[in-house]
Structures are given as structure tokens and as C-alpha cells.
Amino acid sequence: MRITPDRVIPALQWGRQYDRGKLVSDLLAAVIATVMLIPQSLAYAMLAGLPPQVGLYASILPPVGYALFGSSRVLAVGPVAVVSLLTFASLEGFAPPGSPEFIAAAIVLAALSGLILTAVGLFRLGFLANLLSHPVISGFITASAVLIAVSQLKHIAGVEAQGDSLLQMLRSLTAHLRAINPPTVIIGLVAIAFLLWARTSLQPLLARAGLSNRLSEMLSRASVMISVIVSTTVVSALGLRQLGVNVVGEVPRGLPPLALPTLDPNLWLALMPAAGLVSIVGFVESVSVARTLAARRRQRIGEDQELIGLGVANLAAAVGGGYPVSGSFSRSAINLDAGAVTPMAGVFTGAGILATTLFFTPLFYNLPQAVLAATVIVAVLSLVDIKELKRTFVYSKSDFAAAAMTIVVVLGIGVEPGIVAGVLLSIVLFVWRTSRPHMAIVGEVPGTEHFRNILRHKVITSETVLSVRVDESLYFVNARYLEDRIQALVAERPALRHLVLMCSAINFIDASGLETLKTIAGRLDAGGIEFHLSEVKGPVMDKLERSDFFEHLTGEVFLSQHAAIEKLDPAATRLKFQAC
Amino acid sequence: MRITPDRVIPALQWGRQYDRGKLVSDLLAAVIATVMLIPQSLAYAMLAGLPPQVGLYASILPPVGYALFGSSRVLAVGPVAVVSLLTFASLEGFAPPGSPEFIAAAIVLAALSGLILTAVGLFRLGFLANLLSHPVISGFITASAVLIAVSQLKHIAGVEAQGDSLLQMLRSLTAHLRAINPPTVIIGLVAIAFLLWARTSLQPLLARAGLSNRLSEMLSRASVMISVIVSTTVVSALGLRQLGVNVVGEVPRGLPPLALPTLDPNLWLALMPAAGLVSIVGFVESVSVARTLAARRRQRIGEDQELIGLGVANLAAAVGGGYPVSGSFSRSAINLDAGAVTPMAGVFTGAGILATTLFFTPLFYNLPQAVLAATVIVAVLSLVDIKELKRTFVYSKSDFAAAAMTIVVVLGIGVEPGIVAGVLLSIVLFVWRTSRPHMAIVGEVPGTEHFRNILRHKVITSETVLSVRVDESLYFVNARYLEDRIQALVAERPALRHLVLMCSAINFIDASGLETLKTIAGRLDAGGIEFHLSEVKGPVMDKLERSDFFEHLTGEVFLSQHAAIEKLDPAATRLKFQAC
Secondary structure: OOOOHHHHOOHHHHHHOOOHHHHHHHHHHHHHHHHHHHHHHHHHHHHOOOOHHHHHHOOOHHHHHHHHHOOOOOOEEEOOHHHHHHHHHHHOOOOOOOOHHHHHHHHHHHHHHHHHHHHHHHOOOHHHHHHOOHHHHHHHHHHHHHHHHHHHHHHHHOOOOOOOOHHHHHHHHHHOHHHOOHHHHHHHHHHHHHHHHHHHHHHHHHHHOOOOHHHHHHHHHOHHHHHHHHHHHHHHHHOHHHHOOOEOOOOOOOOOOOOOOOOOHHHHHHHHHHHHHHHHHHHHHHHHHHHHHHHHOOOOOOHHHHHHHHHHHHHHHHHOOOOOOEEEHHHHHHHHHOOOOOOHHHHHHHHHHHHHHHHHHHHHOOOEHHHHHHHHHHHHHOOOOHHHHHHHHHHOHHHHHHHHHHHHHHHHOOHHHHHHHHHHHHHHHHHHHHHOOOEEEEEEOOOOOOEEEOOOOOOEOOOOEEEEEEOOOEOOOOHHHHHHHHHHHHHOOOOOOEEEEEOOOOOOEOHHHHHHHHHHHHHHHHOOOEEEEEOOOHHHHHHHHHOOHHHHOOOOEEOOHHHHHHHHOHHHHHHHHHHO | OOOOHHHHOOHHHHHHOOOHHHHHHHHHHHHHHHHHHHHHHHHHHHHOOOOHHHHHHOOOHHHHHHHHHOOOOOOEEEOOHHHHHHHHHHHOOOOOOOOHHHHHHHHHHHHHHHHHHHHHHHOOOHHHHHHOOHHHHHHHHHHHHHHHHHHHHHHHHOOOOOOOOHHHHHHHHHHOHHHOOHHHHHHHHHHHHHHHHHHHHHHHHHHHOOOOHHHHHHHHHOHHHHHHHHHHHHHHHHOHHHHOOOEOOOOOOOOOOOOOOOOOHHHHHHHHHHHHHHHHHHHHHHHHHHHHHHHHOOOOOOHHHHHHHHHHHHHHHHHOOOOOOEEEHHHHHHHHHOOOOOOHHHHHHHHHHHHHHHHHHHHHOOOEHHHHHHHHHHHHHOOOOHHHHHHHHHHOHHHHHHHHHHHHHHHHOOHHHHHHHHHHHHHHHHHHHHHOOOEEEEEEOOOOOOEEEOOOOOOEOOOOEEEEEEOOOEOOOOHHHHHHHHHHHHHOOOOOOEEEEEOOOOOOEOHHHHHHHHHHHHHHHHOOOEEEEEOOOHHHHHHHHHOOHHHHOOOOEEOOHHHHHHHHOHHHHHHHHHHO
């Protein structure tokens, strides 16, 4: 594959064909996305333990960075819930949330995460993200959503509370329950109720009122902005701030200076593991969104290109005074629905946020924190996927175990240990599963040349030839198991003259597996039984030929199990020819 | 399987049939084994940083414990080189070698290791030892042997030296080179030369002198004892101790009181990881020896029973004031050659060492340490297996990488990190290997119903049906890879109507793999291509049936790839019928 500028910078591809029609579509989508993004960016910054303006900063440059290098046409990059939670969890040990040191550390985290993602993309190591299995991701997202929702309850209650685990949070909440602020609670609950209602009922209502389906859907998505405007108005009109309702307060107008992040090597080193985790989670979330949306439009996503795009977006976040960003599912979906056709929509959204930051921040002064918390709670609750967990439980107990482990550790200890525990358990369970492979004695399905398990199918077998299929690659973890099983099978069959190991499911044989095969051949030979192989795959055969295996093999290697039986026990195949 | 006393205590089986003939055979073997064991036990105790008598103590009760519970008839249990090295490496951080605290910690290590082995055996978790792959074991043994040999050079040179890694040891040796003691060096080198010569040339010489093959072999094995007797005589006759030749010195006569090990919970907890490692290495070494020897006599080894036997032997070592023990390859081989028929031979050997400890320890006063070091060096050099490494390199680069990693870390850092690094790398490489599975487009071998890779075989293919075989189970690590590969294959073939995934090598499908299959089915459907499976194994099919997969599958599941083609593109199979 030749490396052309077009490959490295996808923006050169779509940029050349950019025209007025696309501009209009992108602009329209950007307006809707901006309206949705403003409250979200404030709320997620709060979730990450950062001042609200940092959420705005993280929404300006990152979409531009992604637009240049990312491969998805509609992915909306900026602050997202899970990565915000991870940022908070990673940094709270380094500095008090909200302090200048905390902000500086968040910028370093974004820079590190950007460097990691870009490097991984450039070295084409994107497959590493595959270590996060489907159940671990869904368990992680579900548990994070619960944790996020609970972490926001303090804003709804109008109290101080903190904690890493669910238990700590709940305990801290209960301890502060006396200090609860009634007006705040009312505002928060009304906002939650309105947002939940809007999600299910506003769109049909507007549609019934005569609006087009698409327009009514757009407007229903603006419900967050509606609640922001209404609540801000109510708070300032009634002077609720005097009654103890926490508001966003003074958000500095204008931009932070473009700057390099703090260059303290100790801090960078200490944040490295956290940055790795933020990178992998952000990437997995982002790429899942990008894939899902690309499938709807039959576009393709380049995994390594996505890494670079997201990496540059995070570097841009760091330079622009923001914090780690990722692809947002809800905003990308809106982008798609609103008709965005190129990442220019993201650039326009960034411009919208820029304008907001420069001119409109005083408008948020009286915005109650409880409404932002309500926004977060309603957004993350849609991420809790109990059905998926149930399906996983029915399908595979070990997958469910990995998901459950992730959930339990995330809720019980924290997000970082949770994801690590999930990944480790997945790998341990995989190795465990391959350690005792399924083995089947096979016979020929009458009228075919096909061999199947004698326990599941009516098949023709032979007295003198035992056909055994082992359903796993032979490697160190299961090598001895095979040895013992074959020994046991042979011990039960005194009339045996040949043993044929059907290798159709053996995808590789490592050095330990090779030793086992030699041992088996030697033992069978001692008992007067010839050892044969059949259906050995090309790559496996290539390696066997490089070893001294064939000095030990007492029998032959057959192209197919059928060919083996035909030669070793023609009587067993006669039945078939009669049928023919 | 019913649990009978015979099963739990193998000694009850062979004990009932014990007779005079067996007694004589076992006694004779025990005499020879004792003669070999005395110098080895002193030398290995020295290697472990323990006073020589601890080696003797570790040789008395453990064979009795193993005799009761072990399943091998000829395994000689006692001090061995690699476990002694591990003991030293585990304990040097806790107390100065040779100090009473060091001895107490060694006893605790034996007790812990005994408990771990017994527990693992009782819970039938013996398969855990399979995590040590063949290349990691052989790399570990080779590197340990080098480390042991180098660690003994200080005794040959008659200087003080120490270090965990090869480099540290060599540096320390060079630093002390001026203090070298010439008489010690002469004794050491002569002993090494004699032992090396005896190993290859003494037996043929004796045979030529008219002795029977067996007798001459026995006598040549006594070469260690000969060098001990000769060197001790020379040292005491010439008064070489005054010239600075280090000797074994006063070995206390009699036994330590039978006692429970120190019950300091902090010490036990701190030694836990080391005990785990000692257990797994000791077990793997021991069980390999037992298997190899059992194969020669067509006996079987019970893996879990071996664990219990070795566990009880280590508990016995702790109670008797010894240190961790394992099965010795050299002494077990001698046992076998000398005609031992039951583990009673081990009990008699224990009795022989007991007698030695009670009455003969003063005889070792003038035994030069250099001769013991020579014994160790010659014994471990036979463990260095360069040929095996070469074979591994030719056969599999990733197996070689695991072996090389183990060797480099053992030599460069130490034995414990070495084995951990080897095991981790093996697992990482295994996961990596399964992350990009081999895939083949297959066609029918003419004249058969067998399907093979179109790149390796002359086969019949179809224009409208693509048959793809994926050579790996579908699980989270490789799920996305499959998605991308199938997409690419389909993109190249506009005429395609059906895609059949031949599942003969898919041994399981986890939840992530299932998601992938659904996604592939959906995408192919969007392109007007039906998605079919063939040769799905029973256990895989059972799980698919528990999921909602068949709501997504647009095609069928065929018994065999042949059946799929016969139905989906009869024209492609016509050629075959013409040939018939």
C-alpha cells in the first residue's frame, strides 16, 4: 500500500470535493450540535472535577484536530461522560479537584493520551484495543454510568460528597443528608423528570402537533437547552441563589493562552498509566461509535487512522487548555441525523463553542448545577444496558464472569482497577478454556466423506482405527492434558491398531505441543499402535517439517480423515460404497 | 471414581505385595543412592546458603513422606540444585545466609511449599503447572545451571563473592581475584577434571577391565564419593587447612529436635510468593523426572498424587529441620538403574543418611568445599541444553523468544523474575498469535469432498460462493480482525452471492465473536450476500442456539462444506461427478 498524503490526512480527500451544498448541511448540523454541546461540556467538566470553562475549551480545538486526521465523517469529538469520570479518578490523587494543579494535570493527561494514541496509530498497534472484550466494555460502561449518576446526586441534593467507590459515595451522601437544600432538590428533580419525559414523549407530541418527523426530533433533542434556559431564568428571576441553590457562577470570558502543558517529568511519568487507560477507553468508545455510524452510511473506518485522529484531537485539547476528549455517541448520532456530511460540521461546532466562550459565558452565571447534574444523569442512564448483561449470561458464563467482575470492581473499588480486573480475567478465562480442550471420537457420516462426533451423530466407526479430533491448538497449557486423554482412550481399546489424530481444529502446535506429539507417538508405538495425523493445515505442516517430528511419527499424514480410514480400514468404508 | 485408601495412599498398594526379593533390590539401590546423596546433600545445602547438615536433614524424612503418598516408584526426593538456588534467591533478602534466622526461614519455606503443593494436589489443580511451557522450563533450567556453576566458582577460587545476576557474580569474583587461594584452586580444578573424565571415560575403562556393564556403571557413578574420600584424605594428611583451604568443618552430629517451624505470620506471608515459585518449579522438575522414568517401566504417574507426595515430602523436610526438596533426576536415574522397585528404596536411603548424620559427620571435617563445588558444577553443567534451544529456534520463533527471555532475565536480574517473565511472555505471545488468525479461501479437492486452501492445493472453486476457513476460535482479541478481513474479501468479488464460513477450526465463539458474526451477517446482507456457516462443532452450535444469532443469520448452517457447495452452487460440484 503506497503512502499518499490522502491516506495520511483524510481531510485532503473530502476537502477537495467540498461544495456549497455540503457547507449548508454541515452548518445546520453544527448549530444543533452546538446547542447540545454547551450544557454537556459544562456538565462533563464538572464531572471531571474541573471548572466549567475547561469543558468549553475541550470542545473548540479537538473537533478541528479530528477533522484533519480522523477517518469518520460524523464522529463528534469532545468531552464525554466516561472519559471525564476516568479523568477525575486519575487525577484526584494528585491535586484537589478544581485547583490550578488539578487543571494543569488534566492538560498533561490530555497531552500524554494524545501522544499515546498518535504513537499507537502510527505504529499500527490499534489491535491492542481488542484486549477490551465486548462484555468488559459493556460491563465497564454500565458500571461507570451508575457511578457517574450517583456522583451527580450530590449536586441534585445540594450537598458536598465524595468517594471512589459506590459505597463510599453513598456513605458520604448519607452523612451529608441533613444539609440537603430543598430548592436545589426541586430544581434537580424537575429537570430530571422533564428530560426523561422529553426523551420519550416530546418528539411524538411535536409530531402530532403537525411538525415534520425530522424537525420534531431535532427540537426534542434541544430539550437540554430548554431546561438550561428555563432554569437559569427561574433562578435569576426568583433570586434562588440566596436560598442556597448552587449555580455555575462566574465563567471567565475569553480563551486561555495557547500553551505547552507543564513540563514536569515526574508528573508526566506518574500520569503515564492513567493516560494509557484513558487512551484505550476513549479509543474503544470512540471507535465503536464511529463503526456503528459508518455502517449506517456504508463508510469504512480505518482503525489506525482513528487512533491518529483521536490522538491529534487530544493533543489539541492539551494545547487549548482542555482535558481528555473522545467521540461522543449522543452528539455523533445527532450530527448524523442533522445531516452532517463531513468533519467540517465538527469544525463549525468548535467555532460555535469558541463564540460562546468569547461572548456568552456571563449568561451561564445563574445556571443551577443541579440542572447540569440532571443532564448528566439522564445522559448516562441510557448507557446502562441490563439486557446486554442478561444476553451475555445466557450465552456464556465466562463472558458474564468477566463483565460481572468489571462491574463489581468498578463499583466496589474504582474505575481503573475495574477495567484492569476485567481484562485480566478475560485473558485468564481464555487460557483456562483452552487448557482442557474438547475432544471427540469421530466416525464417518454415512453417504458422505465427513467425520463427526460419535456421540452426536449416527456414524460408521472402525474396530481397529480410532479417529480422534481435538478441538484446540496444541500448546503448553494443554499439552499434558492431551497426553493423558489419549493414554486413557487407548487403554480402553485392546483391539486398536491405529490412532488417527484429526487435526482440522489444530491451528498451531508450539514446542510443548510438539514434545507431546512425540511422546504420544512413542507411547503408542510401545503398545503396538501406529500414530497418524489427518487434515493437518498448511501452516502447521510447514512447521512440523522444520522439526524432527517425522522421525518420531510411526504412521502417515493423510490429506483427509476419509483418506485415512480408506487406507487403514477399508472394511469400515465398505458400508458406504454399498449405500452408493 | 471411588475414593479408596489405596488411591489416597499408594503405599498401601505396593506395600501389600512387598516381599523379600523386592527388599533386597531396594536395599541394594539404597546403598548406592546413599553414597551418591551424601556429598550432593552437603553441596546443595551450601548452594542454598545453609550449613551442610541441613542438606542431610533434608534427605532423611522427605523420601519417607514421598514413599507414602507419591505415585512414582523410583523418584528420589531430596535436595536438588535448582530448588536450592531458588531457596537461596528467595531468602537472602530476609536474613544473612547461614544465620539461624536464615535456617528458620528455609524451614518455613519448606513448610509453606509443602502446604501449597498438598493443597493444589487435593484440589486437583495440578494443571496449573502447565503454565510453565517447555521452552520456559528448558530456558530456566539452562540459565539456572549457568548461574549455579558461576556461583560455585568462588569456592573453587577460595574467595568470597556474591550477587543475584550473572554480571554481579562475575564482578564480585573479579574484585576478589587477588585473594585467590592456589591450593584450593588446584583441588577444585583436579576434582572437576576427574569428575568430567569419570562421567565419560570411567565406565568404559572399568568395562574393558572385565567388570559387567552394570557394575562398571554403578562404580563410575561413585566417582563423586571417590573424589570426596581422596580429597578429604589429602587435605588432612597434608594439613592443607593451614594453607587456607576451606573445608566443611564441624558438622554437628545427631539430629535437630523435631519441631514446628517458626510461627511468625509476617514471615509466612512474606515468603508466600517465593514458596509458590519454589512449589511450581520443584513440582515441574519432579513430575518431568517421574514421567520420564515411569515411561521406561510403563508405569503411570498421577499428577495430583505427585503433588500430594511432593507436598508431604516438603512438610516432612520442614518438620525434620531441612529445606525445600524435589525429585532429583540424577539420583532417580541411579535408583532405576540400581534396580529399585518400590519407594522403600527411598526410605532405606533416608535411613542411610540418618545413620550418617548420627555417626559419621566428623569424617567430613576435612572435606574441601572446593570439591563439593566441583560436584555441583559438573552436575549442573549436564543441565545446560543448547541443542534444545537450537531446535526451539528452528521450530518456533515465539517459543524461542519465551526461552530467551527467561534466560536473559534469569542471568541478568535473577531466577524469580526470570521465570515470571518467561511465563508472562508465553501467554502474551499466545494471545498475540491468536489475535490475527490464519484465514484461507478454500475449494474442493477434485475427486473428494474435502476442502483445502486454494493457495496450496489444486481445487475447484465457485464464482458465486466464497468459502472461507478461519483458523482460530472467535473471541474478543481477534473478533474485529475477522470483521475487517471478511469485508476486504467481499469487496474484491462483485459477483458474490454467498459467503460460507467453514467453522471446522472454530473451537468456541465468545460474546465478542458472536457480536462480530452478527455484524458480518448484517453487512453482507446489505450487500446482497447470504451468510452461511458449515462444519460447526457440537459445543459451538449448542451455544449459538442459546443466543439470538439465528435471527441475524441470513443463510443456513450446513453439516459440511461439501453439502454447502452442493446446495449453493451445484455447477461447481458437477466437475466432480464427471470425474466419478
